Amino acid sequence: MNMKLEKKRRLEAAGWKETTVKEFLNLSDADAQYIEAKLALSRRLRELREERHLTQTKAASLLKTSQSRLARMEAGDPSVSLDLLVRGLFTLGATWKELGKTT
Numbered sequence: 001m002n003m004k005l006e007k008k009r010r011l012e013a014a015g016w017k018e019t020t021v022k023e024f025l026n027l028s029d030a031d032a033q034y035i036e037a038k039l040a041l042s043r044r045l046r047e048l049r050e051e052r053h054l055t056q057t058k059a060a061s062l063l064k065t066s067q068s069r070l071a072r073m074e075a076g077d078p079s080v081s082l083d084l085l086v087r088g089l090f091t092l093g094a095t096w097k098e099l100g101k102t103t
Helices: 005-013 029-051 056-062 067-074 082-091 096-102
Strands: none
Touching: 029 067, 029 082, 029 096, 056 067, 067 082
């Protein structure tokens, strides 16, 4: 989403610069891709749960975790491992082929 041109010019005149998250955090390409992959898997977990008409509580029970942990998984919380996301997706019925298309 771009800022309005006038506002952008005012901020640039004051020394501010429009940038990307990758540039701001000085992320490598690998780091940025890792983060994007985790976020894509988190989004797919939520989509899969909703497609199966499961509440977070019911899905968490299937995953043998708590509802609050599942909420963190779906939100892309950095404390959630890729391992947990992938196992959760498989538990809800995702296939290996489908995961390859997720990212």
